[in-house]
Structure formats: C-alpha cells, structure tokens
Amino acid sequence: MLEQLRVIVQEVNAAKDLQSALDIIVHRVRESLKTQVCSVYLLDSDLNSHVLMASEGLRKESVGHVSLEVGEGLVGLVAKHAEPINLRDASLHPSFHYLQETGEEDFHAFLGVPIIHHRSVLGVLVVQHEEKRRFDEGEEAFLITLSAQLAGVIAHAEATGAIEGMSPSGQKTSDTAFPGVSGSSGVAIGQVVVIFPPADLSQIPNRRARDIDQEIEFFNTCLESVRTDMKDIHDRLAGHVAEEERQLFDVYLHMLDDDALGNEVVARIKLGNWAQGSLAYVANEHVRTFEMMNDAYLSERSVDIKDLCSRVLFYLQQKESVVTEYGENTILVSEELTPSMLVEVPKEKLKGLISVKGSGNSHVAILARTMGIPTVMGALDLPFNKLEGKEVIVDGYKGEVITNPSDQLRIRFQNTIEEQNQLIAGLEGLKDLPCETADKHRVSLWVNTGLMTDVMQSLDQGAEGIGLFRTEVPFLLSERFPSEHEQTEIYREQLQAFAPKIVTMRTLDIGGDKSLSYFPINEENPFLGWRGIRVTLDHPEIFMAQVRAMLRASIGLENLQIMLPMISNIHEVNSANQLIKKAYRELIQEGHNVKFPPVGVMIELPAAVYQTQALAKLVDFISVGSNDLTQYLLAVDRNNPRVANLYTAFHPAVLAALQQVVVLAQAEGKTVSICGEMAGDPGAAVLLVAMGFDVLSMNASSLLKVKSVIRSISLDAAQDLLDQVMQMDDAQMIRSAVDLTLYNAGVDRLLRSSRTN
Numbered sequence: 001m002l003e004q005l006r007v008i009v010q011e012v013n014a015a016k017d018l019q020s021a022l023d024i025i026v027h028r029v030r031e032s033l034k035t036q037v038c039s040v041y042l043l044d045s046d047l048n049s050h051v052l053m054a055s056e057g058l059r060k061e062s063v064g065h066v067s068l069e070v071g072e073g074l075v076g077l078v079a080k081h082a083e084p085i086n087l088r089d090a091s092l093h094p095s096f097h098y099l100q101e102t103g104e105e106d107f108h109a110f111l112g113v114p115i116i117h118h119r120s121v122l123g124v125l126v127v128q129h130e131e132k133r134r135f136d137e138g139e140e141a142f143l144i145t146l147s148a149q150l151a152g153v154i155a156h157a158e159a160t161g162a163i164e165g166m167s168p169s170g171q172k173t174s175d176t177a178f179p180g181v182s183g184s185s186g187v188a189i190g191q192v193v194v195i196f197p198p199a200d201l202s203q204i205p206n207r208r209a210r211d212i213d214q215e216i217e218f219f220n221t222c223l224e225s226v227r228t229d230m231k232d233i234h235d236r237l238a239g240h241v242a243e244e245e246r247q248l249f250d251v252y253l254h255m256l257d258d259d260a261l262g263n264e265v266v267a268r269i270k271l272g273n274w275a276q277g278s279l280a281y282v283a284n285e286h287v288r289t290f291e292m293m294n295d296a297y298l299s300e301r302s303v304d305i306k307d308l309c310s311r312v313l314f315y316l317q318q319k320e321s322v323v324t325e326y327g328e329n330t331i332l333v334s335e336e337l338t339p340s341m342l343v344e345v346p347k348e349k350l351k352g353l354i355s356v357k358g359s360g361n362s363h364v365a366i367l368a369r370t371m372g373i374p375t376v377m378g379a380l381d382l383p384f385n386k387l388e389g390k391e392v393i394v395d396g397y398k399g400e401v402i403t404n405p406s407d408q409l410r411i412r413f414q415n416t417i418e419e420q421n422q423l424i425a426g427l428e429g430l431k432d433l434p435c436e437t438a439d440k441h442r443v444s445l446w447v448n449t450g451l452m453t454d455v456m457q458s459l460d461q462g463a464e465g466i467g468l469f470r471t472e473v474p475f476l477l478s479e480r481f482p483s484e485h486e487q488t489e490i491y492r493e494q495l496q497a498f499a500p501k502i503v504t505m506r507t508l509d510i511g512g513d514k515s516l517s518y519f520p521i522n523e524e525n526p527f528l529g530w531r532g533i534r535v536t537l538d539h540p541e542i543f544m545a546q547v548r549a550m551l552r553a554s555i556g557l558e559n560l561q562i563m564l565p566m567i568s569n570i571h572e573v574n575s576a577n578q579l580i581k582k583a584y585r586e587l588i589q590e591g592h593n594v595k596f597p598p599v600g601v602m603i604e605l606p607a608a609v610y611q612t613q614a615l616a617k618l619v620d621f622i623s624v625g626s627n628d629l630t631q632y633l634l635a636v637d638r639n640n641p642r643v644a645n646l647y648t649a650f651h652p653a654v655l656a657a658l659q660q661v662v663v664l665a666q667a668e669g670k671t672v673s674i675c676g677e678m679a680g681d682p683g684a685a686v687l688l689v690a691m692g693f694d695v696l697s698m699n700a701s702s703l704l705k706v707k708s709v710i711r712s713i714s715l716d717a718a719q720d721l722l723d724q725v726m727q728m729d730d731a732q733m734i735r736s737a738v739d740l741t742l743y744n745a746g747v748d749r750l751l752r753s754s755r756t757n
Contacts, residue, residue, distance in 0.1 A: 004032045005142070009149050014288035018157035018168065022054035025125070025150065030056045033139055035127045037107055040115075041068065041075050042123035042158070042168045050075050050123060051169040057128065058102040064169060066101050073097030078112040079121045084144060086111045088134045104128065111135040113143045117151040118179075118381070122158070160383045163390065165404045174404040178382045180354075181644040182399035183365035183375030187416045188352030189394075189405070190329030192387040195341050201309055203335055204280035205388040208272055216266055219275040222315035223262050227253060229311065255308060261286070276316050283309035326350070331392055333384050337364045342371070352376075352394035354401055356384050359644045362513065366677065370448075370457075372701040376401050378641020427704035431462040435707045441715040443689050445707060446502075446697040448675055455497045458700040462707075465502040467623065467697020468563070468675040469494055471546065472509050480518050481542065487549035499557045504623070504675075504697075505550050506602070507543065507576075508536050509565040527637065532566025532604075537575050547583040551594045560597040563623055567601045567608050573618045602675075604628035609657045612664035622665040623697075626676025630654050649678040650731040650738070655687065659726070662692045673697055682709040682747070683738040689715070690722035713745045 008028045015021035022040045030038035037057030041050040049067035052058070068075050077095045078085050090096050090110035098105065107128035115122045125147050127135065135143075158168050162176040194205040209215040230253050255261050261282060268278035283305060290302035326349045334341060337355035342364070353368050353375040360377055368375040374396035382401055393402040393413050402409065435445045446467035447458040458466070474482055474490050482490070495503050511521050511531020523529040536543040547562065554560035564576050580599060587594045598620035603609060609629070616622055626649055631638045633654055636647045648654075658674070665672040673695030678684045680702030688696055689710060698706065721741045725734045 004028075005146055005149065008032070008146060009153075012150055012153050015153075015157070016285070018154070018161055019054070021150075021153060021157055025146075026054045026056045029125070029127065029143070029146065033127055033135075033142065035109075035129045035135075037104070037126070037128035039126045039128075040123060041126065042115075042154070043070070043079065043121065044167050044169045044171065046167045046171055046173050047169065050079060052099075052102070053123070053168060055102075057107075058104055062099070062101040062103075066099055067169075068097065068099075073099075074110060074112055075124045075126065078114050078124045082114045082116060082121050084111065084113040084140060086134050086140055089132045090128070106130055108132045109135060111140060111143060113140075113147045115147050115151050115154060117155040122151060122154055155381055156383060159381050160386055163383055163386050163403050174406040175409050176403045178379050178401045178403070180376040180379035180382070180399045180401065181360045181641055182396050183353065183355070183358075183360050183362075183377040184368040184371075184373055184396050186372070186374030186396045186420055187394065187413050188329075188331060188374040188396070189391070189410065189413055189417070190331040190351045191327050192331050192333050192354075192390050192392055193324060193326055193345075194385060194388045195324070195332060195334040195337075196385070201280045201283050201306065201313060203385055204276050204313075205385040206277045206281075207274045207388050209269060209274045212269060212272065215269050215275050219265060219269060219279070219316070220262070222275075222312055225315045226308070226311045255305075261309070276313060279309055279312055279316065331394055333387055335384060339364055339367050342367065342373075347371075352392075352396070354379055354382070354384070354392075354394060356380060356382055357641070359638055359641050359647070360399070362638070366448075366699065367450075369677075369680070369701055370699045378644055380641055424704075427708055430704050430707050430711070431460075433707070433711070435464075435710055437689065437710055437713060437715045437718065439714040439716065441689070443693070443710060444673075444695045445703055446504075446673070446675075446695050447700050447703065448697055449494070449700075455494060458703075459497070461700045461703040463501075463700065463703060465504070465695070465697075466494070466498055467504050467673050467695055469503055469505045470509070471505055471507065472514055475508060475510065475516055476514065478518075481545075484545045484549045484552075487546060488552045491550050491553035495553055495557045495559055499559050502559050502561055504561040504563050504600070506563045506565050507533070508546055511535055527631070533564050533572050533576060534566065537572060537579075540579055543576070543579055544583055547580050548587060551583060551587055551597070552592060554597060555592060555594055558595045561600060561621070562597050563600045563602055564619075565602045565625070566604055566628075567615065568605050569607065570611065570614055570618060573601055573615060577618065603661050605632055606657070609661055612661050613667055616665050616668035616670045620670065622661065622670050622672045623695075624658060624661055624672070624674040624676065624693075626654075626658070626674055626678040629657065629676070630678075633657060648731045648735075649676070649681075649684060650734045652726075652729055652731070652734070655726065655734070658688070659691050666692060671695065680706060682706050683735070683742055685709060686713060686718045686738065686741065687722055687725065690718035709742060709745070709747050712747045713741070717741070717745070 011024045012021045015024055025040060026038040039055035039058055040053050042053045044051050049069050051067040052063055055063050070076060071080055074085055074090060074093060074095055087093055087110045089108045107130055109129040109131055112124050112126045115125055125143060162173060165172055167173040196203040196205060264282045265278045268281055269275055286305045287302045290305060326345050328349055329351045330345055330349045331352040331354060332345055332350060333354040336357040337353060350373060353373055355377045356379055358364060358377045362377060365375055365377050374394045376394055376396060376399050379401050391405060393405050436442045444464050446465040447463040448468040449455055449458060449466055450470035450473035509532050510516055512527045515521055521530055550560060550562060567573060584594060584596050600619050600621035600623055601615050602623050602625045603612060604625040627638060630647060630649050634646060634651060636643050638647050662672050671694045674688055674693050675697035679688060679696040680698030682705050685696055685706045686709060725737050728734050
C-alpha cells in the first residue's frame with residue numbers, strides 16, 4: 001500500500017492542472033482498491049454545491065454536470081461532519097440521495113472520506129462497489145491517508161484556477177479570498193509585482209515578453225553559452241574520469257538541441273511568455289515527468305534536468321539583469337519578503353505587501369507596520385508566481401488577499417481606503433496633547449525603532465521616548481561586525497535626535513529568526529538555543545565593544561538606557577552588569593566624561609516572569625517583550641503561519657503573566673514598560689494601562705490611535721474591563737469584551753486598527 005500511495009501522490013503532483021490531477025486520482029484509486037467506482041466531488045462555493053468533478057465507474061457524461069447541494073446526500077454528510085462514512089448498502093441510509101444521471105443504482109457498498117486542507121473541507125473522495133459489503137479497515141485507512149496527502153495538491157490546483165477567474169467546476173468567478181494573517185492593518189488595491197530569488201526555477205513568475213523575436217534570440221545566445229560550458233567540461237574531464245561518466249555531458253548537449261528542450265522553450269516564448277518564465281515552465285514539466293517514473297534510474301534524471309536548466313537560467317539572469325518596474329500602485333509579493341526587498345521599491349509607489357511565508361510577528365511585518373503599509377503574511381495557499389501584473393486587494397485587517405475583484409468589491413474597499421486616510425488625518429490634532437485617560441491618569445507613549453527614518457517619523461507623531469532601539473539592525477545591514485567607532489556614530493545619531501527624551505538601547509539580540517551572514521548560528525531549534533544575552537555573554541568582546549559605543553555616544557546627552565534581552569536567570573544579569581561597569585571604568589580611565597546609565601532587563605521568558613522581583617532588585621527598570629513572551633508561554637512559533645491562529649496576546653495565561661510582572665516590579669519600586677506589538681493594539685493598550693504599566697512602546701504608526709483610545713476612556717472603566725476579562729478563560733471572549741468597551745467609549749472607528757490576534 002505504501003508504494004501505491006507514493007506512486008499516486010507522485011503522479012498527482014506531476015499533473016498539469018486540477019482536472020488532470022483528479023482524473024489520475026480516480027483511475028489509480030479504483031485500480032489500487034480493485035473497486036468498481038471511484039469519484040471525486042469538490043465544493044464549488046459559487047454554486048454552494050459539491051460537483052462531481054471526476055469519476056471512473058459512473059457515467060462519463062455526468063462528470064462536471066451533476067452536483068449535490070451542501071449537506072445533501074451521503075457526500076454532503078461526509079463533508080458536513082468531516083468524517084468518513086463506510087456503508088454496506090448506501091441505499092438504506094436515510095441521507096442517501098439517488099443521482100439518476102450517474103448510473104449509480106447498481107452500486108451498494110459506499111466509502112466516502114473528506115478532503116480536508118487547513119480545517120476546510122474541499123470535497124469528498126468516494127469509492128463504490130456492487131457487492132453489499134463494508135470496505136475493510138485497510139481500504140478505509142488507505143483512502144484517508146491518500147486524501148490527507150492530496151488535499152494540499154488539490155487546494156493549490158484550485159487556487160491556481162481561481163487566480164485565472166475559474167471555479168473548480170469551470171464557472172467564471174471573482175472575489176476569491178486567500179487567507180493569511182494580518183501583518184500590518186489597512187487596505188490596499190494595486191497591481192502585483194513578484195520578487196523572486198535568482199536561479200530558482202520553481203519561483204519564476206509568468207511575464208509577458210516585450211519583444212518575442214528579441215527574447216528568442218537572447219534565449220538562444222544563453223543556450224549556446226551553456227553548450228560551450230558542457231563541451232569545455234567534457235574536454236577537461238578527459239583522462240580524469242571513466243568515459244561513461246564523461247558521456248553524461250554529451251547527454252546534456254543532446255538535451256539542449258533545437259529539437260529537445262531548447263525547441264520547447266522557444267515555442268513557449270512564441271506564445272508570449274518571457275524567456276525565464278518559458279524555461280521554468282518547460283523545466284518544471286520535465287522534472288515532474290521524470291520524478292513520477294517508477295524506474296529509479298530514470299527518476300533520478302530529474303536532477304539532471306534541474307541542473308541543466310538552472311545553468312541556462314543563470315545565464316539568462318546574468319547577461320540581462322531584470323530591471324523590475326514598479327507601477328504607481330505596487331503590491332509587492334514574494335515567497336518570503338525581506339526588508340531589503342521593501343527598500344528597493346520607491347516609497348510612494350509601494351501600497352501593499354504579501355508574503356507567502358512568515359507571520360504577523362515576523363520582522364518584515366513589524367517593519368511594514370512601522371512604514372504603515374497594509375500587509376498580509378502567511379498566505380500559504382496563494383500561487384504567487386501566477387499573480388504577476390494582476391490586480392489584487394490586500395486586506396490587512398482580516399489578513400486576506402482577494403484576487404479578481406469585482407467592481408462592487410473594488411468600490412467597497414476603495415471607500416475603506418478613503419476612511420483610513422480620513423481617520424489618520426483626524427488624529428493629527430492629538431500629536432501634542434498628553435497621553436492621559438479621561439480622569440487624568442498619565443501614561444507615557446514611547447516608540448520602537450531600528451533605523452534613523454523611524455526616529456524622524458516617531459518625533460513627528462509625538463513620541464515621548466524610545467522604549468526599544470533594536471541595535472541588531474545596523475549589524476544585520478553590515479557585512480561584518482561594526483567597529484566600536486562605527487557603532488558610536490550610529491548610536492549618537494539616535495540619542496541626539498531624541499534628546500533630552502530617553503532612548504532605551506537593547507544590547508545585540510541575534511539568534512532565533514535573526515541571523516548575521518558573517519556570524520551564522522545553525523541550530524535545530526534556534527528559538528530555544530543560542531540567542532540574545534546568551535550570545536553576547538559568550539562573546540564578551542562583542543558585548544564590551546557595543547556597550548562602550550553606547551556609553552561614548554551618550555556623552556553630554558545623558559539620555560541613554562541599556563536593556564538586556566532574553567534574560568532567564570539572575571546570573572546573566574550579574575555577569576552583564578559586571579561587563580557594563582568594566583566598560584564604564586575603562587572609559588573613565590581614558591578621560592571620557594561618561595555618566596553611568598540606568599540598566600534594565602527584558603521579561604520575555606516564562607522563567608523571568610517568576611523571577612521578576614529578584615531581577616528587579618538588580619536593575620533600574622523592567623520591560624516586557626510581549627512578542628517573545630507570548631511565543632514562549634503558548635509554545636507557538638510566531639513566524640509560523642500554520643499556527644498563527646494560536647498566537648494571541650489575549651490568551652488568559654499571557655494576561656496573567658503580564659499582571660504578575662507589573663505587581664512584582666512595582667513591589668520593588670521599579671518602573672515597568674512593555675515594548676512588544678501588543679502595546680500598539682488600541683484595545684490591548686486599555687488593558688495594559690489598567691494593569692499599571694508606566695510606559696507603552698510601539699511602532700510610530702500606532703501612536704496616535706493608541707493615544708486616542710486612552711484619552712477616550714477613564715482609568716476606572718479600564719480597570720473594570722480588566723477585572724472582567726481576568727475572570728474569562730477564552731481569548732476570543734476577551735477580545736470581544738475589549739472591542740465592546742471601545743465601542744461603548746465611542747472609538748469603534750479604531751476597532752479595525754492594528755490587531756494583536
């Protein structure tokens with residue numbers, strides 16, 4: 001059975017489209033189980049029906065024309081309960097619905113299993129037989145296993161069709177929503193520009209060729225370059241390897257002949273596709289064909305195809321660097337967006353971002369929020385390389401990408417964009433007003449920064465200090481460790497720009513999802529490994545250079561605070577304090593007039609929550625990093641979109657931990673701040689104020705929204721809400737209670753602002 005499963009999955013993966021995949025499934029399953037009928041019904045949401053999409057054993061003319069309404073018949077029952085149904089005689093079941101057009105009256109035995117992808121039932125896989133019998137456990141297990149493995153393939157094929165405006169049953173469709181998670185709130189409408197890595201055949205998007213003849217000539221030139229390379233390699237290997245091994249390169253040369261791969265690519269270019277896209281299409285088709293072959297030797301030839309075509313792609317990309325054109329309303333799309341990709345786009349043209357990988361708390365999402373760009377992360381089912389040039393809607397509130405928008409939907413979202421702009425303009429008047437509750441309880445609003453551009457925007461939004469300066473940003477942008485002098489200049493610029501307001505500089509926080517190309521950290525579980533303070537204490541030379549640079553940068557300004565990340569015990573704090581004091585003494589001895597700065601710790605680990613009071617005795621202030629604290633408390637990787645729905649700062653355990661940190665820190669008379677994304681959520685901010693946080697630090701784009709909410713509610717009302725939600729045991733109930741309070745306070749227009757899940 002395992003071998004049969006492997007072969008079926010391989011063949012389906014190699015299918016060129018949805019219908020081909022379904023035809024392979026019904027043929028192979030019927031053959032493997034030696035049953036008389038195998039059929040696939042898929043849900044067509046536009047029709048609200050399960051459509052018979054493929055069958056072997058039922059009448060061919062019924063395929064694509066017969067359907068069952070949602071919930072109708074045994075197929076509807078399987079889909080409704082998302083469970084298999086195995087019947088000796090289907091006609092005796094009360095939900096049985098006879099479809100005369102299919103000719104199924106001769107078949108009694110029935111086994112239907114749901115096809116489930118990301119908790120959604122895509123359809124039902126059915127086998128039937130004349131004999132009155134239950135399918136045995138092995139047959140049922142085979143069908144369930146196969147369905148689970150093929151669900152992703154079917155979902156991808158459906159998604160590809162949806163982008164082209166077709167439903168599974170071939171109906172014209174529009175307004176197809178692809179779910180992801182919100183990376184940055186807001187709405188954007190625009191044309192997609194796909195960014196892809198070099199020499200990766202699987203990610204090359206389809207683009208129109210500007211000049212077909214010129215594109216063919218260019219491709220042939222690159223092809224000839226690879227032919228020359230193959231001949232050179234063949235000649236150089238003479239006398240060094242066996243003759244049969246040299247002949248491999250002769251095979252490569254034949255594959256490049258005009259009547260082989262080369263000819264197929266040219267034919268594709270003539271259809272209007274650019275050379276890179278045509279090559280990728282042909283290569284991927286051949287790779288799939290070879291991979292599905294049962295012969296091990298032939299199957300391995302798929303590697304040769306990849307290698308050969310990658311060589312051609314390399315020349316295509318090297319000889320003519322692709323100049324990406326960004327339209328006035330660019331929606332930037334990639335399998336995995338990086339900060340450097342964002343920088344390439346003129347700021348005035350970048351309207352929205354979509355990343356197939358990543359989550360709402362990954363660093364590119366945090367950067368997007370800083371820039372105020374609507375963003376959807378973790379859109380796993382989006383066939384992004386088919387989107388080039390197409391119009392999409394980015395709904396950063398719900399975390400959805402909508403393709404083929406109808407005129408009606410486009411107008412609705414355009415109105416939302418105008419409302420956004422009016423809301424932002426309306427908040428401008430709050431910039432110079434104090435952040436205090438309606439009954440005059442004062443709270444400080446600070447910002448999180450990493451670049452000088454962040455600082456300028458923060459000052460423009462009325463920030464009162466910097467609660468987190470991510471010092472790793474200059475390290476990430478460098479090709480080596482920045483020198484002490486270089487760091488001093490960077491830090492001085494930040495401190496001067498904000499003086500006399502406080503600037504909290506976090507010591508180098510690398511590891512986890514932040515790696516330096518020149519200092520790689522390779523671990524099986526990086527989030528539980530060598531990161532944050534653990535790295536810098538193991539490398540005191542890095543720590544000392546950074547602290548000396550911070551202290552030197554603060555001379556004459558005296559607005560520096562130093563913050564230690566990823567603290568798990570008091571030994572780490574004592575060790576760090578000793579190094580900071582050593583750096584201070586060195587600078588004093590060198591004749592610098594340095595003032596010793598306040599030092600604080602970040603509470604990001606559950607261990608630190610329980611040791612807050614002990615830690616507070618050793619430092620000047622406490623700051624909570626809610627992003628990592630939530631991640632570690634819930635055991636949810638915040639960069640993994642598959643579990644993004646489990647990541648929520650409104651979880652009762654997270655709120656209880658935050659409250660405990662405040663109580664323990666205040667018991668030692670220490671100020672307590674929070675600098676995670678939670679602080680920038682207007683609803684969450686109300687709870688944080690009620691808990692007693694002295695400082696909320698967030699991205700600049702959230703400042704005025706949070707200030708508006710805090711000024712609209714009294715401290716008593718906020719504390720009543722906190723008392724209410726601390727009695728709740730469900731995150732969704734807590735979120736609803738918070739939203740209702742904001743609604744009653746008259747700030748429901750901000751309910752669609754940044755959400756902390």
